Amino acid sequence: MPNSRLSMRKIKDVLRLHFDRDLSARQIGLSLKISHNTVSEYLRRAQVANLSWPLPPSLSDSELENLLFPSLPPSSVKRPEPNWADVHIERKRRSVTLLLLWDEYKAQHPDGLQYSCFCARYRAFVGKLKPSMRQVHVAGEKAFIDYAGQTIPIQDPFSGEVREAQIFVAVLGASNFTFAEATWTQSLPDWIGSHVRTFTFLGGVPHLLVPDNLRSGVNKACRYEPDINPTYDDMAAHYGAAVIPARVRKPKDKAKVEVAVQIVERWILARLRNRVFLSLNEANRAIAALVTDLNTRPFKKLPGNRREAFETLDKPALLPLPCAPYVFAEWKQATVNIDYHVEVDGHYYSVPCSLIKKRIDVRITATTVECFHKGQRVAAHPRSMQKGRHTTVMEHMPKSHQEYAGWTPERLAQWALTLGPNVSALTEAIMGSRKHPVQGYRSCLGVIGLAKEHGSARLDAACERALHLGALSQKSLKSILKTGLDRLPLPIHNADQTPIPHDNVRGPEYYRKEASC
Missing domain, CATH: 1.10.10 (Arc Repressor Mutant, subunit A)
Structure with missing residues (x-):
């Protein structure tokens, strides 16, 4: 262990x-x-x-x-280990067992490793000595996934600009049945979308997905415990599949797709090299026709073709497709602010106030925003595209603010007053403009924080101008300070000002004369 x-x-x-x-x-x-x-x-x-x-x-x-893990007493005692190379040589002798070798080892080191740990470490040592072997692929078990190194040019019909599209390739282990398509990027949305279309193309789901270690699939590559991208892991769980990333710089782990990429480049991309495509859809229609031709092309050394092998071997063993396809969702981590809201694309969503200052996971789809804490969903909201606004559930608000008495409108106003009367007036105006005062806390803290960069005198003058203009936001205040408008006098609006004398200014007497005529 x-x-x-x-x-x-x-x-x-x-x-x-x-x-x-x-x-x-x-x-x-x-x-x-x-x-x-x-x-x-x-x-x-x-x-x-x-x-x-x-x-x-x-x-x-x-x-x-x-x-x-009801109790966790990991031992910190350093125990002597045998020379595993000598153990391995002795193990090859007739009738020599690991139990016998362990008995001899314990006789020399009474405080040494116990038998189970001895065996586990020996097997780990032997695992490094095994030579590479030809992989045996079970029907319906694995799909190998990668992008081709070669791209396909797409020309804009209006500007003539040429943009290179990426080529996604997936191949099944047992039948070599191949899928390929063009996408604009290798980013997460395109990566997930290509998987969903692959499963639709196959009419089922392989048990294991073996991708390369690109960032859209694997956040952190590791031989023993790779950190799968949460969205990719979520998609695989939706289809009932497991993800097994190939090891870094170990192309033999995904030899199937390495060969499939070569075949796609030679039998599809090479045949399209002289064609001009004006859209991604047009390119994918041409690729789809050649994918069909590739899968029906006869094998050279075996009877049949990829399509026949797929129908016989892989297709009956695939997992069934779920009732609904996977809805793309992104995951992010966020810290709950003192106003018990988290920010997603400029909009603020509430969570229970007990989670203030805690890290939570946020799942974002095109229509919903879900918040999770330690694997449990604590909030769900319809997604809003209005930046700077709040979506607040009344149940998430505290019945009173005793737990967070330090953060009250009065406390913020008093804090702002130490920087100037106009700063205090602006913070009160910001909190008064919100449905709930706590929704203005974040903006008020941003206003107060500007004093560190610009000083309290400039901040107070900028707040006076912001109040005069009715600009009740930290962003507007920051713009005033950046452009130096706080150093200029406020504009004076006087309705009784006399007109400037000029030959081209006719004045009210001119219009009275015209009316009498």
């Missing part, structure tokens, strides 16, 4: 693949890039805790951790 624990998300993946997909500990270990002994240990702990899948919706990540 490693000293560092897996993340709760990874542990949930272990439980899901065991209970929902009925995979063995070794298969789960290969899928999640962890030791199968580690998988077995987590499954043992889950059995002791009487856990099954799916987990109860009310079970938080903290409660799950307490159930799996």
Whole structure:
């Protein structure tokens, strides 16, 4: 068992693949890039805790951790280790077992490793010695995914500007059935959209996805526990698949798609090299026709073609498509402000006030914004595109502000008064313009914070001008200070001012004369 624990998300993946997909500990270990002994240990702990899948919706990540790890006494004692190379040589001798070698080791080092740890570390040593072997691909198990190095030019029909489109390639392991399409970028929305269209093209979902380590799929590459992009992980969970990123600089892990990329470049992109495309849709129609031709092209050394192999091998073994396709969602982390709101694209959404100053996860779709704390959803709002506005649920507001008595309208106004009377007046006006005063706290703090850069005298003068203009926002105040308008006198509006004498200024007497005529 490693000293560092897996993340709760990874542990949930272990439980899901065991209970929902009925995979063995070794298969789960290969899928999640962890030791199968580690998988077995987590499954043992889950059995002791009487856990099954799916987990109860009310079970938080903290409660799950307490159930799996009721006590954590990691030993800091440094135990002597044997020479694993000598152990490996002795292990090859007839009738020499690991138990015998461990007995001999313990005789020399009574305070040494226990038998289970001895075996685990020996297996880890042996794992580094295994030569590469030809992969055996199970029907419907894996889809290998990557982008081609070559791009396809798309010409704007009006400006003539040429833009290079990226080529997404996916191939199934058993049948070599191939999908390809053009997208403008390799960014997260295009990456997820290409996966959704791949599953539609296949009419099912492979059990495992093996992408390269691009940032749209993997936030942080790691041999043992890669950090999958939350949106990509969310999409895979929606379709019931697991993600197994290829190791960094290990092309053999995704040899299938490396070959598929070459085939797409030679049999599709090369045949389109002399064509001029005026839109992405036009290019994808041409690519789709050649993908069909590629999948029906006969194999050279085997009977049949990719389409026939897919229908026979992969298609019956694919997972069924869910009732609805995945809706693209982005994830971000945010700290709840003192006004118990979080910001998403300039709009502010409320969460329960008990989460002030805490880090939460935010899931953003085209229509909704959902907030999660330790795996539990704490708020959900319709998405709004109005910048600078607030979406507040009354239940999220405290019944009183005793817990946060320091942050009251009076306290902010008094703080602002130390910088000048106009600063205090502007903060009161900002809070008075909001439906709830707390919605103006963030803007007031921004106003007060400008004193650090510009000084209290300039800030007070700028606030006076902002009040005069009715510009009740920190952004307007910052613009006044940036342009130096606070140093100019306020404009004087006098309705009784006499007109400037000039030959071209006719005056009211002229119009009275015209009227009498």
